[in-house]
Amino acid sequence: MTAQKSNLSSPKYGYDFVVATTQASINATMKAFLSGLTQPVVTVCYVADFQGNPVLIDYDQLKKNAHGSDPFTIPANADPNTSQDLRNLVEARFMMGFRAQIGLPPGLAPGSIPDIVTLGSNTASVTYNLLCSKFSVVKLTPGGGYSPPAWFSQSQPAGSPWIFQSKVDLRLSTTSPTAYSKLPPAVQAQIKNLGAGAFTVQQLLFDLDNAALETIPTIKNVPPGDPLYSILQQFFLGAYFAQMRQNGSPVLGCTIKETKAPVSTLTLTDLNLEVLPFLGSNGQPIVNPTPAQQDLAALSYLCAADGNALPAAVPFSWNWVEANEQADFDGVVAINRNAFANYFRHQLAPYVPSNCYLPSVRVTYDAGKVETRYSWSMTSGQAPSFTMPATGPTVLTFHYGADSVDQAGLNGDLGKMELRPSYDISVSFTGNTIKVVQHLVVYLYVRSLATSTDGNVVDLTVTDTYTLGIGQDGRLAATLTTTRQDGSKNPSVDPFLNFWTDLNKIIGAVKNWLQAVVSPNLKAMPVSAAQNFVFPGGRTFAFKSAGFSDFGDLISHITYTDPS
């Protein structure tokens, strides 16, 4: 039930490639990202309009209106009756403000930081915890009538972070009624990044943090009865969140930096996300997963390359990462068997015709000299046919065959010759090897008078085995071993018959010619055929352990590189 079972070429799936990582690795990597990066500090302030309703105000403008008083620097125990700063703020009609910065909450050991993502069982409902490295809330009640003025100021305490939890619809499809499909195209393009950063946790965080994809968050770690709770509820999750959602903006201004990456051989042209809960041994999602099993839930990027259509998201019947692999790598990139075979076909294509020969023979009788003349030639560069079997280890075959026959005399009784070359290539994927077998055969038939002989005067088999490795940046690395077998026959007639016909001389001449022409052209496949392939996701991931699944998908284990 591992990635070894990957079968993307099954009609059920059909994605050109899939990038899948575990919930645990996403969380750990997002935390690493946040640990090393400073997100912008968002400061939001509200003043009361003349009806007493909250209205957003620019922070700097507020301070200006309040004669320089800054609500975020006034101590929590300031007395609104005596504090000049608070009086200034009252004059500026200040109601409420908060200041926050996405990041790792302070005061927690790295291993105790709450998870940011819980994938769950449904792509439309991924749990997202917004964590902040800083969060301060201030509220000023001016007082009047029967109530005295009040000043409230509180900050997220060290070691006990406030968590804003929401459900995010991560389905990036426009063909179904997803949250994504309702976004303006510019926002859609930001969320479905098809560039070098497509698979980064930064991008994922950006997507998760988009208010338009989220439900209204719930507040964790703050008791619901607490004044803080109601303030956050009213202003942060109320007024502020609604506005962000309306704009399709990230909550708290999450930003990402575009990265550069090696150019992948397969150009990503469409993608969708899919959550895959951890599957039990029966191939079905575990109903009540343990936290450890939840950690192994995978987020898959279903990808289409080179403008191919992206099939609909369908759950996989295998786990991309098994429990005993969790410490070894974060996930898998799987290249559809057909996509890679197609790539390989294009790599071999320029080379194949050089061994595809069109033969031409002529047999004539020269009455003057009373002798039969044989002439022959072969022209390379012919176009082979190919097949790509849908199943089995052989993923690609090329074939070319042609025939040429000529004769002199009646029914060839003065002489006859046939030359029938054929060239076959078969490419198979097994384990961590690509095997390319070339088979070149030239059949020769020669007749002189009543004596004839025939056989495969050229029968060469070249087997190239590429043992795959993978460079850290996702470039395939291969070592090529080549074996060459020569099954060529030497058809001949016995000396008595040869005395009359000199047939052996003709055979020898043809064979030597063929060997001289054909043999040098039949070379080992260049190692670059395999090495030119670059996996998608370079720079985002480190790659290792490249090999083929049981169904011929090209798999590599991946580990998120340090995003900090």
Add this chain to the structure above:
Amino acid sequence: MSSYSLTYSTELMQNYLQAEILAPDAKFQALQAQGGTSLLFSLGTDHALYVTREVPKARSGWARSDVSTAQIRKDFAGRTGVTCKDFATAQAATATSGAAPVHLAMVLSDGTNDRLYLSLNNSDSPAAWDKAPAWTAYPFDDPDHPLAQVKIAGVLIGEATDAQYIVADVIRNPSSAQPLVFRYYIDPARAGGRAWHPHDLAIDLAPGKYSSCLGRRAGQYVDGLYTIGQVAGAPQFMYQPLYNVFNPKVAAPPSLFTLPGGRTPEAIAACRNPDNSSDLYVTSGGTLYCLAAGSQQSGTVATPLFNSPRFNGVRSLYAATAGSSVMVWGLNAGNEVFFTTCQASQVTTGALGWSVPLPILTGAEQVSPYLDRANSAGTFFAHTGQNKLTKAVKSPATGMWTFSDITLDPPSGNAPAQSFTSYTTQVRVADTVTGQPAKGVPLTVTATNVTAVRINYLHYVIGPTPIQVPTDALGTVTIVEPVDSMAGTRLSVSAGGTRAEINPMDKAFKKAVALTTPALLTGATIVRPNGTTKKLVPAGASQAALQTVATANTRLGQAYTALPAALAANRLLSPATAGPRPGITAATSLSSPASILVDAGDLFCWLGEQIGSGLQYVVQLIEDGATKLWNFVVTIAGQVYQCVLDCVEAVVAATEWLYSQLKTALGDLLDYLEFLFEWNDITRTKNVMAHLTKVYLDHQVGQILVVKGEFDHMIASMEQAIGKWAGVGGWAGLGADGSATPNTKSTPNAQHSAPGWLLAHHYQNNGATLTTVKPLPPSTPSPNPITVLIQAIQHEGAVIGDTITRLQSLAADFETRPLLDTLKKLVAILADLVLESAKTVIDALFDILYDIAKAAVKLLDTPIHIPVVSDILNSFGVPDLSFLDLACWVAAVPVTLAYKVTAGRTPFPDNADTTFLITVADYPTLLNAFQPKQAAARSTTARAEAASVAAAGSPFAISATTALAVHITGHGFCGFSALFGGALISGFEAAQETGDNPWAIPSAVLGVLGGVSGGLANAVSNYVVPNDPIDNPYVSAVATATTAVRILCKLIFSGPAQAKFATTAKLGSLAVSDGRGVGAIVDAVLVIPSLACSAYHFYELSQKPVGSPRSIAIVEETSNLTNDIARVSYAVAVNTEEIPKAVAVGVMVVANICTGGLQIAECAMI
């Protein structure tokens, strides 16, 4: 606080060491233990793990232990073929203060499976654990990745200050054609029930082609591993934390790096910063790159720093910071060890910021870096082509490199010593009040270079950081610095407030640069110790080359003179914070625009390496107009290198490269400059003295019965004489001589020199392991006379014990008490009764003497072997030696050398006189040869025996010159014997619990030699120089007889017969318990008549006119007195215990030194 004076003697000379040189092992690593000593871990060719610990103040300097075999025996009992296949070590690198614990890992293999062992948190005082560190086994225990076969491909231990990190790589698929590495983090606490936690590499690596080093990206919580390697020929290069701090169950996020142009990294080295982060240095194809700790984000391309051919094919690379500098070492494909350094702030400023990396060593096979926190010097250990393990140190103050072997205890006690060229320096500390050697004074030693030396036979590393060494009984500290070139180390020594700056190179350098004309160069001749000669400059040197060197010699001489004798204080101060020399001393005048300015130490080191391979080069010296410093310019293969000669060490080092231009081999240059021993001269001195000693002893043995017959009469007559004198009164006539203290006349350091003490120094330090090659001659004295003697002692016990105690109280401070005071007190002790008691005992002694003296004398001829000393003598053709030879050789060297310095000629040239002295058949014939007419007239009645031999007549007459030589040599031997034998060797002997100790016979033989040589000097003295002997014939006879008896007794009571005299007796405060004690008491009894004679002689002298003869006699008689005091002290020392014993030994040593100094003073009184 006492004040001291310092004198020293220093020479470039051959010295010797008995030690095993540590051969390099299959793999080694070096760490620093507490106190700045080195700690080497190595995997032996026998597949055992060894710890080799530097042991300062120990003899061999290093101690080696096998730390794996015991564990194998324990855990794999009964199995064979279990070996240690790998190990790792680490130590917190930034622990500048406090403890720096040592962590160890080893991999034991039974051939199929490997097992990991750890020994963590060992103290940095390895003496506590280096013989048996506590190992804990950590068998492979990961259930998620079962291995059919556990093959450990590598182990690493991190050296961060905040935690230990242990990483083990296994082969995931050992049977596969393409094996790959799988990585584990080892948790020694086994949290969660297992130690092996899979933390596989995030990338593929082919085994055998990768290397990892621990370090930390800036801002990370835990250490990680930098790894370079390949997969299918493609470069791999990354950093990965040891575990994911946010979730240890998932892989840690790697950071991937590349080199510009996709080059393949060849070697990496992490350089730790104080915050545990690490800068990474990388080499590839001749370029050094860096990834600063703060610039190690995934995707970073390393920054090229600069290019050098040294960076080609680097096999191992190391980097460290020291102070404000960064040092990068390595070993490259050409087996060169290179070194380059830079200010930390200048790392990325290009080639100009870095010192030019020159090959410090070539032919190196392995190298292990080592950061000397004590001296902040660049240090590494290298396995060189000569199959040696060498410790190389770049000295912070001078920039010079020093190289030392790792010396272990010799495989056996008699293993032959190896000779080596050395700067041997002997410092003597004297008390300015007494003028006598100051024992046990801490001498503070600092040095311009950091280098391993032997001080008083013990291993020390000296350098700018001061060390202290106590002086020995003679106030001596001997410092031996092995060198393989002219360049040595300047020393600064101080005691109390007195300091001496010592430049051991001075003599050799001045001799080398004295050849300032082509004629002088071609005329210079090497004389070897055996007398053979060779031209310094091989024939064929061109006139131009000769002129170049001659001119350069003049310039080097100027450069040398212009430099200060001592290093400027700021270059020696606080090296720990200053780090290595910051960059290179600047030159303002380059010899050509293409000149590369390099570090002098590095350049000379490289040249040294290149000379052996026959490299051609041209040397030039130019003076820097601005700094006035001379610059050394050398052109090698078209490239001009220039360095500044800004310290004496550098100037001296430059000299030898000058000479090698003339095709003078370095060995020849050293031979030319070394101190020349001229062993033939020394040999003749030794032969003369050895032969005369035996002639004298044989004669005395023959005289025993004669003396026995006359002794009572002599004593009676002497008592009469003394009785008459007692009526007359004291020694007022001695005047100033009487009020002088003995020490003012004693000159114990007069003949002292480093070469002179070569043999003595090694004897002093190896005498305890002296062995006899053949058994000692048997001695079977008849029991009867022994019983008589012991009864006599017991009978006279009360008087003798009381007298010894009173004499001992007199002995304290005698050397600084006016002579007259001592004499007065002496007379009060020596009543008639005492002399009578002595007579009783001595009478009982004669029968024993007659019985076994002959056999006892034979003891002297017993062949012996003494480590190092025998080897030195063997090396110049002395195949074997006896007790007497040994004593004579050690004395002959200093006495001959001193004689030659004073007299300008050898004491015993190869002539008829010398032949006579070496072959003379008997004592009367000898004395006859010394009987000049005028001298005979002066001494007709002086000595009974002299008169008797005069009648025998002799056809041979010794020349006045030879007689003088015998006189001076005799006093010289006597003085040396008192200093070396009396103060040092007898000091060791007396300090032993019992008489059955290795120093007994050597001490006695030196005593005999001293007695005989002094006696000989006196016997011939009248022929040489008038002196005032004892006029009274009876007193004189008693003096002579007791001297003879005393000498023979020394042999009898120290030899195999000693045990036969064992008895127990109580004599006052003395408790006699063994033969040695009895012998010492007998000797103390013999002191009684001797002192009486001395007191009487002083009386006679007080009546003589002031003048040279009287002065000589006073010195001689004072030396008798001090010698007697030493003997009494010895009797106390060996018959008491603890404090009284120690005090008595101390007094004896001081008395012997005084005696020696007086005897040496007599050498000069001619």
